[in-house]
Amino acid sequence: MPSGKRGRFPKGTAVLDAARQLGVYVESVCGGRATCGRCQVSVQEGSFAKHKIVSSNEHISPKGAKEERYERVRGLPEGRRLSCSATIEGDLVIDVPQDTVINAQTIRKAASDRVIERNAAVQLCYVEVDEPDMHKPLGDLDRLKLMLEKDWGWKDLAVAPHLIPQVQAILRKGNWGVTAAIHRDMESSRPFIVALYPGLKNEAYGIACDIGSTTIAMHLVSLLSGRIAASSGTSNPQIRFGEDLMSRVSYVMMNPDGREAMTKAVREAVNGLIDKVCAEGGVDRRDIFDCVFVCNPIMHHLFLGIDPTELGQAPFALAVSGALHYWAHDIDISVNRGARLYMLPCIAGHVGADAAGATLSEGPYRQDRMMLLVDVGTNAEIILGNRERVVAASSPTGPAFEGAEISSGQRAAPGAIERVRIDPLTLEPKFRIIGVDLWSDEDGFFEQAQATGITGICGSAIIEVVAEMYLSGIISEDGVVDGATAALSPRIIQNGRTFSYLLHDGEPRITVTQNDIRAIQLAKAALYAGVKLLMEKQGVEAVDTIRFAGAFGSFIDPKYAMVLGLIPDCDLTEVKAVGNAAGTGALMALLNRNHRREIEAEVGRIEKIETALEPHFQQLFIDAMALPNKVDPFPKLAEQVTLPPRKSANTDGTAGDGAPRRRSREDRAARRTRD
């Protein structure tokens, strides 16, 4: 258990051997010497009707001398046995625990609840090597390889070049007992000895890293137990070269050393983050043997030292889209000298390895249902599909969802408004800010808020305030602030030819302007139109389930996202935020190399839709400017939320007749209608 595999074995078979014969992965470093403690199992006692057996601790051999020595020296949790030493003496149901942790100073919660089946690219293998013999003058390294083949089945091993001069000293220091770290990713590549230690080396770590335009996130994880030792993040220092991706591409085009400077900056930041997770996890960075990275295409190129200029212009040609394998050293990542680095494949010029990571994590291609996966940032990556077919696109949402281009917008930080409700009768708002647990209409809110101030509106609250303004009738389905409401509330304020909503009258004064609403409309229309295009490609009218990846998705309320029409109609319980799914995908690829093959194959199958080339996109975009949408019904949303009555699209010539470039004329037209 939990694999459920079973078989018959002769009495006296070691449980570990039985597991291997069944194809059940049980970790072992010492190769059955009862010294590493990695191969722990436990017996489930009782009568198992399903299997027609009675399992009992009586049916496993008692602890022998080696196992007792291990228990005495290293400790063995109650009920745990070393499967290399314990032998089968009768019917048994064996649990292979997923939490076998050795040497752990602290136990942390996993990044996600999911259990990732382990099949890491790195394996630690302890062997005892024959001493040199003048009659059989094989080199020390060659005798080591022989033993790795004999004891562990490794054939045709290559050796990381930097190790070759160290082999003799390590063998002698270990008195001919050494642990080799073997790296093998693909079956088509030779396995490599990447590190070598005297005696038993009983820990190996890996990092999974998502390099975003704004933030770099990293997990440090034990490759032997799957335990997450630390997870952390840092800001991407490339921000100083340009806030968004295109300004970084421009920087490269304008500055001869720009590419190199940005490559250096991001690599240094990654190394700094490795320091941080190692300090948090109590791990020596030299014990990191494998690294998996995901990035958007421009970060991918800059991190790997590739000029991203081609990505800044049609046809948006990636230098390389397939998965890549490096020595971490080649990319200046300072971990173990023999560590490898794997970069997930990119899906397209605007749908990067991060989207591939999220796809691996959420697995639309593993579903029968139609899953929509969106990762919203400056560009939104959109994946839609199921077992049969997966399509992908990116849509240029711009930075509005991140609070940029919004008059009172700001990044999520203490003091930022994160939740908003508007009373539909009085049009009075209440809100919450990051760092204070009270709503603004609760006693003590303003006292507590003094620590940070009330500084602006972050991305999640932008969505909520615009949606609440719509639900409360302050704005029409066209997104126009209704000047008539100024008579109902002093919070509706005229600014020249348009109106604003005063959310908080403090210092600073926080308002939502007509331009803010237009920015959100443009962003959400771009996202929705991209989704709709993919739905049309798939020939579906609705999606079954929606996954919001990324920080933005973690904070927004799905209901408000749907009221605004960011996402298509769907049962609200089927809309889930999945956090940094790209990072989770990287973690999966780190812990199980089969997941690398899985996503490589899947990326080859995904059909990429270039929205800019689809003539229909413009109409979908225009329809999506309306709240929630000019043409699409939202029946499931309507079951939960009372939407304002919909105007007939045919009777109002002002709604959605303009693309972005026609915004100001459209604004004026809308205003004139109401004046």
Place this chain on the structure above:
Amino acid sequence: MPSGKRGRFPKGTAVLDAARQLGVYVESVCGGRATCGRCQVSVQEGSFAKHKIVSSNEHISPKGAKEERYERVRGLPEGRRLSCSATIEGDLVIDVPQDTVINAQTIRKAASDRVIERNAAVQLCYVEVDEPDMHKPLGDLDRLKLMLEKDWGWKDLAVAPHLIPQVQAILRKGNWGVTAAIHRDMESSRPFIVALYPGLKNEAYGIACDIGSTTIAMHLVSLLSGRIAASSGTSNPQIRFGEDLMSRVSYVMMNPDGREAMTKAVREAVNGLIDKVCAEGGVDRRDIFDCVFVCNPIMHHLFLGIDPTELGQAPFALAVSGALHYWAHDIDISVNRGARLYMLPCIAGHVGADAAGATLSEGPYRQDRMMLLVDVGTNAEIILGNRERVVAASSPTGPAFEGAEISSGQRAAPGAIERVRIDPLTLEPKFRIIGVDLWSDEDGFFEQAQATGITGICGSAIIEVVAEMYLSGIISEDGVVDGATAALSPRIIQNGRTFSYLLHDGEPRITVTQNDIRAIQLAKAALYAGVKLLMEKQGVEAVDTIRFAGAFGSFIDPKYAMVLGLIPDCDLTEVKAVGNAAGTGALMALLNRNHRREIEAEVGRIEKIETALEPHFQQLFIDAMALPNKVDPFPKLAEQVTLPPRKSANTDGTAGDGAPRRRSREDRAARRTRD
């Protein structure tokens, strides 16, 4: 021709395609576009009774537009056709010439007469890559790989990491036509794109290098034609750390930075030699894509940056004995950034990759006859065997054969005596020196010799003078200078208790002392005893053929070597000097990767005999102190040379009763007998 393969093909089949279907290797870089000119063939005209066909230029298609363009632009030798364009239109006998040379500034003689069938690890492949397409957003590199698979059959290509950032610019510079250099050595390794060029790149070179203790020798060769562009040598700068290998090991042991300094010195020398061969051959060093090295074990370790200390003491453990694969860059060899480096396997702690190279070159394992292969230096490497079984040993001959430890000894250089004859009646010598074509008894010799002086005796002459002294009766079969001969000639001179032979009474005075003779006896006894041990292992009384590898072997006269008993009795016509066989082996491994697999497999089969562990070796050594040998007859030699009558081994207690350490007592004993 010359493969002799034949088949039937439909009319209109390109000759190149027919060759490939027959498994005949015909080079092609452009992939059948008639631009590289590598695939030249010619038609043998006439009636071929053996094949029952009449071959005629009428039976091959006339030159088409592409081939005519090639001929016009690049020129095509008389009778030559491009096999990619010429099609089969009737019966043909096709010659695949081995001398197809493109771009060659100078044509040089091959290093050896042998034709090495080509199957280099590097292949140049021109492809025309699809331009980027937003509908199929594969990366530029991925489209390149697709085309390399489609046009050339390369699957699962990896890419040298340094190339990845360059791919886009190169593709655009070549207007999507590029030449990739693909490296694949073993079938178990993924093929790698190691270099990429815009347009057609039509030349690829490799180097084959033998790093000896004293001399580094190198061939620069076209991987596309097998043409040797240059061959050169340089002295090993490690000499300043120690003349012989063991003194270099001592230097490492005594100096903390010794290993590093010697590694740096030899790598710099190799890079300097690359400069030299490139200048001689008119080749850009960046056009070198593959390197093959052979070395003795200590040079092997020092070159690769491995501490050789373990090789200085029993059990003489090599850090690594198997073949090794590097990026040349890893070893600081400055050629193309993507070039690979292959090191042949070592046979044992004293029988290195150089001996493996010589074994590959001479191929005792390819013979039915029993072949003895000896490479004489400070250590002699001895390989004995045939198709059935090969055994190997090394024997510590010391430096006497190289002129060291000889009172008037010197390295081979102008002015050194290289040939000696002694008149058996008068005991008067005549000799030749390096740099003068006359014998010393010929008119004008001394005038010509004034340019260099007569400076000493080099290795080949040491052998001759001792052998001539024996043949003329000056020394006995025990190697003792017969004091009685002093009465016959003033050239026999008493020095204290022993006698010397005055070879040349000049400035300096050149004599052969009793100690000189002892040194030669010790050296030749060590060599012969090693050979004899291997003959005993093989259960043979005689060898069929003898190969002398190395510089020493090239200069000594086999007859004198046999008179002295360096080598066992053999038909003199079967004793051949093969020059730098180790370097030739490296060249074979460079030009044909199958030769790498061949010698790797063979080294695994060779049985290594450690002479120091063989109890019988001491007796063989003692017997071999006598001239030519105390117990072994030399019947074939006796047919050609009148050997002095042999004393009965039983009646002379003074002959060969002492091992080296007993030399002085033995000398005294010998002297007393004659006094």
